[in-house]
Amino acid sequence: MxxxxxxxxxxxxxxxxxxxxxxxxxxxxxxxxxxxxxxxxxxxxxxxxxxxxxxxxxxxxxxxxxxxxxxxxxxxxxxxxxxxxxxxxxxxxxxxxxxxxxxxxxxxxxxxxxxxxxxxxxxxxxxxxxxxxxxxxxxxxxxxxxxxxxxxxxxxxxxxxxxxxxxxxxxxxxxxxxxxxxxxxxxxxxxxxxxxxxxxxxxxxxxxxxxxxxxxxxxxxxxxxxxxxxxxxxxRPASVFVAKFIGAPPMNVLPVTGDGMTLRLADGQAVAQHADSGQFLLGIRPEDVTASAKGPLQAQLRYREDLGSHSVLAVDLAGSTLRIATPFGAELEISAKLALDFSPTRLHLFDAGTGQAIANAFGPH
Structure with missing residues (x-):
């Protein structure tokens, strides 16, 4: 030295x-x-x-x-x-x-x-x-x-x-x-x-x-x-601000409602189990969304960006835009129907009022 x-x-x-x-x-x-x-x-x-x-x-x-x-x-x-x-x-x-x-x-x-x-x-x-x-x-x-x-x-x-x-x-x-x-x-x-x-x-x-x-x-x-x-x-972003500021594309953040057992999107589709009631914001990274033939969530493709190494899909899900990072080369037509799935271990939950993360809402990440 x-x-x-x-x-x-x-x-x-x-x-x-x-x-x-x-x-x-x-x-x-x-x-x-x-x-x-x-x-x-x-x-x-x-x-x-x-x-x-x-x-x-x-x-x-x-x-x-x-x-x-x-x-x-x-x-x-x-x-x-x-x-x-x-x-x-x-x-x-x-x-x-x-x-x-x-x-x-x-x-x-x-x-x-x-x-x-x-x-x-x-x-x-x-x-x-x-x-x-x-x-x-x-x-x-x-x-x-x-x-x-x-x-x-x-x-x-x-x-x-x-x-x-x-x-x-x-x-x-x-x-x-x-x-x-x-x-x-x-x-x-x-x-x-x-x-x-x-x-x-x-x-x-x-x-x-x-x-x-x-x-x-x-x-x-x-x-x-x-x-x-x-x-x-x-x-482990501490707030919605951090979640949406870090990441390209940034984390998807969707409004959900809890009934004491289940978190549901605006159209009533169930996305995860959670014991609290009230209004929340649900976060999921684009790479943690799975598009498959048997996923429980129904969405429609709006737009796709082919970036060489991967593609980014923008889909309509319960009135919100959700982005998905997928391997390059998937052949999908605009307006195609997609079935989506989220792993509960990859989800994040935020307080709808403060935007602050709710720790261990779905177990440790």
Missing amino acids: AAIDTAIRAAAAAIALKGVSKAYDAHSVVIPPLDAELRAGEFTVVLGPSGCGKSTLLQMIAGLERVSGGAILIGGREVQDLEPKLRGCAMVFQNYALYPHMSVFDNIAYSLKVAGMPKGERIARVGAVARMLGLDELLGRKPAQLSGGQRQRVAIGRAIVREPGVLLFDEPLSNLDAQLRHDMRIELADLHRRIGATTVFVTHDQVEAMTLADRILILNKGRIEQFDTPRAIYH
Whole structure:
């Protein structure tokens, strides 16, 4: 392990958010009081739709936005009143923010030069980072001579050359095309495994979240909907919001009524046994729906999407649209009648009023 890897891993620090809030005035509360613990060396992805407060939260950790209330602790030290440069964080922005008149070497070395590091040490440090990120042959180029992926690697190099314990990424891949985003996800995952920095990565892209994160913090209007591993969030969503936000296609959510024994759809078809009465929302992932000749539920095909590896069927079921992920190649005509079946162990139940999951409604998942 190189010296820079060891230094960053040693500097990795836990982040504690205690009652952190942000409001611009009494009528513009972006983030109500929020509590979260981000573990040292963990890759945390902050995920949510546009306007949910995720970038604001990241900027408060970085010191680019002042908190309205609460405390931010990095490595056990309160930092909410400190200048950004004193927090031990480095940030990578969506637009790279490289100096266009400087070479790759000078962009990466700039913060070290400002800090007064001797030239020989700067050269050695930048060389180590360039080798780590595959920039060895590009150090003399200007940003305009680089591809988008190369510019992103320079921005990452500029951040890690300072040997920070905390790396903050604000939607860093959103300006790249699909193939480059895929390639950069692999590079970021490899980089994190190597250096072990505490990483906070903001995105609205669920694929980035599911493939990169140790844990995902899902925000909705500034509030935490769920903070857990990608597997737990996918298979045990804490709310309808999470269930419909994660997954492509997202989880199907159908209104059902319980009579104390059975849950029924709007047209009276029985879907599962359940002991409670009242109104509920029933969730089922598209890949967990089975279309067969003998299924107990009757539906009609409205639309199909053939995606090469699989097909997605949209069917009418009791006045609601249900999506089914099936192996590619099933020959079905539009308006065809389908018989569907759900495995009770794959069902999720949510409170119709709050949208919160009802734990173990059909046994543990």
